[in-house]
Amino acid sequence: MKKLLLLPLLITSLFGEDVVVKITKDIPYVYTTDSGKKIKIERIQDVNNRLTDDYAKTSRPCPPFCVQPTHIFPGIKNIEEIELLKFMENEVATGKGVVIDARLKSWFELETIPSAINLPFPIMQNATKEKAKRIFMLLGMTVDADGTWNFSKAKDLAVFCNGVWCAQSRHLISGLLKHNYPKSKILYYRSGFQGWKLLGLTTVIHKEIKKD
Amino acid sequence: MLKKDEYNQEEYNDYYRQEIEGAELHGYSSDDEGGGMGKLIALPILLALAVAGYFGYNMMSKSDDTIDDKSLQVSIDNLPKSVQSDAETDKSDTTPIVEEEDKSKKKELTTNTTKSKEADIATNSIESKKEETSTQKTVEDEISNKVQQVVTSSESKISPEEIASIVAAVMKQINQEKSSSTTSTTDVAKQDEELLNKLSTTEVDSVSSDLEKALENTNISENTHIDNSNQKQVDVYNKVTVQNTKGTDKLSQLSAQISNEIENASISSTTTTSEEDKKYSKEIKKEVISRKKEMRIIIVKKGDTLGKLAKRAYGNAMEYKRIFRANPEITRPDRIYIGQKIRIPLD
Numbered sequence: 001m002k003k004l005l006l007l008p009l010l011i012t013s014l015f016g017e018d019v020v021v022k023i024t025k026d027i028p029y030v031y032t033t034d035s036g037k038k039i040k041i042e043r044i045q046d047v048n049n050r051l052t053d054d055y056a057k058t059s060r061p062c063p064p065f066c067v068q069p070t071h072i073f074p075g076i077k078n079i080e081e082i083e084l085l086k087f088m089e090n091e092v093a094t095g096k097g098v099v100i101d102a103r104l105k106s107w108f109e110l111e112t113i114p115s116a117i118n119l120p121f122p123i124m125q126n127a128t129k130e131k132a133k134r135i136f137m138l139l140g141m142t143v144d145a146d147g148t149w150n151f152s153k154a155k156d157l158a159v160f161c162n163g164v165w166c167a168q169s170r171h172l173i174s175g176l177l178k179h180n181y182p183k184s185k186i187l188y189y190r191s192g193f194q195g196w197k198l199l200g201l202t203t204v205i206h207k208e209i210k211k212d
Numbered sequence: 213m214l215k216k217d218e219y220n221q222e223e224y225n226d227y228y229r230q231e232i233e234g235a236e237l238h239g240y241s242s243d244d245e246g247g248g249m250g251k252l253i254a255l256p257i258l259l260a261l262a263v264a265g266y267f268g269y270n271m272m273s274k275s276d277d278t279i280d281d282k283s284l285q286v287s288i289d290n291l292p293k294s295v296q297s298d299a300e301t302d303k304s305d306t307t308p309i310v311e312e313e314d315k316s317k318k319k320e321l322t323t324n325t326t327k328s329k330e331a332d333i334a335t336n337s338i339e340s341k342k343e344e345t346s347t348q349k350t351v352e353d354e355i356s357n358k359v360q361q362v363v364t365s366s367e368s369k370i371s372p373e374e375i376a377s378i379v380a381a382v383m384k385q386i387n388q389e390k391s392s393s394t395t396s397t398t399d400v401a402k403q404d405e406e407l408l409n410k411l412s413t414t415e416v417d418s419v420s421s422d423l424e425k426a427l428e429n430t431n432i433s434e435n436t437h438i439d440n441s442n443q444k445q446v447d448v449y450n451k452v453t454v455q456n457t458k459g460t461d462k463l464s465q466l467s468a469q470i471s472n473e474i475e476n477a478s479i480s481s482t483t484t485t486s487e488e489d490k491k492y493s494k495e496i497k498k499e500v501i502s503r504k505k506e507m508r509i510i511i512v513k514k515g516d517t518l519g520k521l522a523k524r525a526y527g528n529a530m531e532y533k534r535i536f537r538a539n540p541e542i543t544r545p546d547r548i549y550i551g552q553k554i555r556i557p558l559d
Contacts, residue, residue, distance in 0.1 A: 035467070036459020037452070044450045052538045052555055064495045095462055104496060105474065111451065117467040122493060123474055131473070138469050171492070205453045 021045050021200065024082060032088040032115040034204045039114040041085065044200030055163075055197040065165045068190060072170045075183035079158060081199060084189050087158050088115050097156035098139065102172035103193075109207035113160065113196055116204075121161070121168045124175025132179035151182045158187040163194030512552040518545050525556050 019028035021043040029042035050056070071078065079087065084099070091097025092115050099116040101108045108118035119135070127135065133149070140154040157176070161168035173186055189195075197203065459465075510521065518532035526534070536545045538557045548554065 033459070033461060033463060034452070035454040036461050036464045037454050039452055039454075042450070046541070048540060050540050052540065052557075060499070061495075064492050065499070092463065098463070098466065105471075114452070115463065117463070117470055118474070119470055120474060135470065135473055138466060138473070167492070168496070200450055202450045202452060205451050 019045070021047065023085065023199075023201075027082075027085070030085045030089055032092060034114045034116075035206070039202060039204060041088075041114055041202045043202075049200060051197060053197075055194045060165060062165070064167065066167070067164055068167060068170060070190070072188060072190075073173060073177065073183070076173060076186050076188050079187045079189050080191060081189075081195065081201070083187075084113075084158055084160075087156070087187070091156050091158075095155075097158065100157050100159045100172070101193075102159055102161045102168045103166075104168075107162070109205075111193075111203045111205055113193065114202060114204045116160075119172065121171035121175065124172050124179070127175065127179070129179065132175075136179065136181065149180065151180075151185065154182065154185055156185045156187065157181075158189055160189035160192045160196075163192035164190060165194075166192055508556045509553050510556055512548050512550055512554060514550055516548065516550075518542075518548060518554075521554065521556065 019042065022028045023030065023041075023043060029040050032039050032041060087097055088099065092099060099113060101112050101116040101118045102121045103112075103118070104120050104122075105118055108116070108120075112118070124132065124135070133141075133143070136149065136151075136154065137143070139157070142150045142153060144150050159169045159172055161172075169188055169190075169192070173188065176186060177183065191198075518535050519529035522532040522535055523529040525531070532545060534557055535554060536542060538555045542548060542554070
């Protein structure tokens with residue numbers, strides 16, 4: 001009898017995924033990939049959890065760490081978390097889009113949004129035309145026979161940096177626009193990594209800080 | 213006295229509880245259906261309170277009436293008995309205060325005053341006592357009248373002792389009435405409370421159960437947190453390490469190719485286009501350095517305590533509070549576990 005009583009408990013513990021903190025009412029979690037690994041993006045389930053790391057920091061000197069305008073460039077569409085998650089499920093999964101972390105490599109390695117690839121803002125800012133061409137070709141751009149850059153198959157880019165107080169996305173996007181990457185293919189996640197962290201969403205670590 | 217950075221656990225707990233409750237209530241009211249339900253629940257509560265108040269008031273007024281009636285009845289019934297009863301038995305009931313009154317009355321009686329005067333003295337003495345309790349003045353007057361009637365109606369002479377015994381009996385009755393009236397009012401108050409409690413448990417059940425559930429959930433999460441910490445670290449970081457996994461999928465390849473391009477670019481060698489960009493890059497580097505200094509995560513090894521970690525990080529074991537504050541998942545400073553990741557705030 002005891003075994004019979006324990007059976008439902010066992011079944012529920014095996015199959016019952018009790019998500020207390022969902023992303024939205026209908027979305028408990030989303031799957032994506034990072035470095036070939038399937039990543040389940042969900043929110044931290046501990047309702048007592050609080051941010052304590054440097055994304056809990058409120059104040060940095062402005063300038064340069066100033067609050068960014070809502071629309072950093074005319075024609076650049078803003079997105080937030082839900083759009084970004086859908087972007088991962090649709091565009092990233094099918095190879096039509098890519099999430100771009102505009103921060104420096106060290107920040108990216110330390111912790112970033114799953115499925116993001118790193119394109120540090122100074123790279124595009126300082127890139128020569130040849131360099132930009134190479135990077136754009138990696139992002140799906142083709143070069144026509146007459147030498148014109150064809151962005152018809154170029155990937156949609158969802159760009160983010162540290163957050164509202166961070167201008168790195170703006171610098172990267174200005175670099176992209178300088179080399180004529182189409183505005184319609186650039187999305188700006190303004191809340192950035194701080195916004196992501198604040199919701200307790202899953203992050204990935206590429207290089208863990210170790211004790212000295 | 214708490215310093216700015218000192219940590220008050222109780223205050224934190226209170227604040228946190230309020231926050232949870234507030235969040236739950238807010239979440240409940242923010243829902244459209246929930247808002248409607250809230251109103252529906254609020255209405256019966258208000259009605260229940262109104263009913264409880266009405267009944268409570270009625271009970272109060274009723275109890276007051278009954279007290280008055282009883283007091284009158286008791287005074288009427290008992291007074292003749294006290295008059296008829298022996299002086300010896302009545303003496304046993306006299307209080308020290310009454311004895312004092314007896315003495316004063318004896319002195320007055322030695323001046324051969326009339327029966328009516330004695331009765332007046334008795335009533336006066338009662339009245340003087342009653343001045344302290346102004347609420348029962350009417351009762352006192354009635355009792356004094358009764359005493360007067362009894363005294364005047366009795367044929368035989370009444371000795372001062374007997375008068376004293378009458379006074380004592382009256383006093384005793386009044387005292388009893390007082391105590392009974394106070395107990396009756398407290399009973400009414402209790403009844404009101406019970407009624408309100410009953411109503412609140414039935415009518416507010418849905419709201420309170422939600423709150424209880426919310427509190428239970430938080431407790432469960434805390435408990436599981438502690439229980440699991442013995443076996444498995446609860447993932448409060450929600451971080452996935454992907455450093456050792458090299459993907460072969462398109463995205464991983466793209467990432468690798470772009471990172472190759474970045475490395476070839478060698479940022480330091482490239483010339484910045486403007487002074488502003490130069491400055492920004494400089495500031496970013498500064499921020500990177502400060503960031504590295506700000507927080508570090510260590511993995512607890514055998515023999516580590518927060519004090520030891522604090523001594524290693526800051527040179528002072530008493531600084532363990534800083535580490536404790538930075539790690540809300542640590543419920544008690546003396547409970548850390550091997551393999552646990554702890555944030556060490558630096559700077």
